[in-house]
Amino acid sequence: MSNYKFILSGGGTGGHIYPAIAIANELKQRYPDAEFLFVGAQDRMEMEKVPQAGYQIEGLWISGIQRKLTLQNLAFPFKLISSIWKAKEIVKSFQPDVVIGTGGYASGPLLKAASSAGVPCVVQEQNSFPGITNKWLAKHVKNIFVAYDNLERFFPADKIVKTGNPVRQDLLNVSDKKQEALKFFNLSETRKTLFVMGGSLGARRINQLVEKEINFFKENNVQLIWQCGKLYFDEYKKYESEFVKVNAFINDMKLAYAAADVIISRAGAISVSELAIVGKPTIFIPSPNVSEDHQTKNALAVVNEQAAVLLKESELDEKFETEFLSLWNSEEKRKALGSSFKKLALPNATKDIVDTIEKLIKKSA
Structure with a gap:
């Protein structure tokens, strides 16, 4: 039987959405007749990104709890009850064979409703420090990837399976796309390229750093692909020039990675996993504003293997230029960091996750 039914739930950020899409794509390849339904949070980016990837999505009226007392918090119990009710309805009418959660608010009510109805559930945790939803769901699921x-x-x-994070499979061969990538971004083949990214929404502190160092980059013959994020594009598009390419969002990440000689990035879990597969020298500037400082922990896992450079936001003003030039001007150092990073990659994550899901379906069939 290959007409299985799968519900996938995850969202809020690209870090939860893209793993869910990667798992769905692998399942679809194996079971072309299967039916898929995504469940996300209304008004979050999954409502746009999932249909773009070719899947149907339903939205729940759910959001997180703010740390301070707000009107949104007063609405939270109503949102939760409404979401659990709708999640039960979705599970009952769709009748999935398995439900897969990748973190984010919507996956809580959905996986709770599914596990209560006896549907086998799994979750995928991207970070070195788990999110609150996945910690809460742990007792209700069969496996945790x-x-x-x-x-x-x-x-x-006994539920943990170490697989790595599902990432876009088109990243496995970026090394032979450099010329195509430089042409795509309209950059010179005779200069080295820096790619700066701050996550799907952008990173204020990284954008401020790039703005401050524009002349420094110019003096050091750096050409720049700058993904500043949708929230900041209007503020920074004025810096677009022959050698600075400013983008709100980059849809074809493999070309940005392929063009880069050095990368500056936040240390979100999916970015770290993608960058390991790409194997380019990377300077991590973790966001200090995430729960339990998990981006710093993600970056340290790489830095401790001598596979990347870590700069805290608080030390950018004093250390950035020195650290950057020591990497930019040393081909030996760039090669060493890139190849050490590549050794940490787990490129078969999606396949390994789906192998385990298959066993689960067959066991409960």
Whole structure:
């Protein structure tokens, strides 16, 4: 039987959405007749990104709890009840064979409703420090797919399967796309290229750094692909020039990675996993504004293997130029970092996750 039914739920950020899409694509390849339904949070980016990837999505009226007392918090119990009710309805009418959660608010009510109805559920945790939803769901699911070691502190050890994070498979061969990439971004083949990215929404502190260092980059013959994020594009598009390419969002990430000689990035879990597969020298500037400082922990897991450079936001003004030039001007250092980083890659994550899901379906059939 190949007309299985799968519900996938994850969202809020690209870090939750893209793994869900990658898992769906692998399942679809194996079971072309299968039916798929995504469940996300109304008004979040998954409502746009999932249909773009060719899948149907339903939205729940759910959001997180703010840390301070707000009107949104007063609405939270109503949103939760409404979401659990709708999630039960979705599970009942769609009748999935398995439900897959990749984190984010919507996956909580959905996986709780599915597991209560006896549907086998799994979750995929991207970070070295799990999110609140996945910690809460741990007791309700069959397997927990992780990308880092030592997560027994948070999850039952017998449910953990270390697979790595699902990433776009087109990243496996970026090394032979450099010329195509430079042409795509309209950049020179005789200069080295820096790619700066701050996540799907952009990163204020990284954008401020780039703005401050524009002349420094010019003096050092750096050409720049700058993904500043949708929120900041209007503010920074004035810097677009022959050697600075300003983008709100880059749809074809493989070309940005292929063009780059050095990359500056946040240390979100999916970015770290993608960058390991790409194997380019990277300077991580973790966001200090995420729960339990997990981006710093993600970056340290790489830095401790001598595979990347870590700069805290608080030390950018004093250290950035020196650290950047020591990497930019040393081909030996760039090669060493890139190849050490590539050794940490787990490129078969999606396949390994779907192998385990297949076993689960067959067992419960």
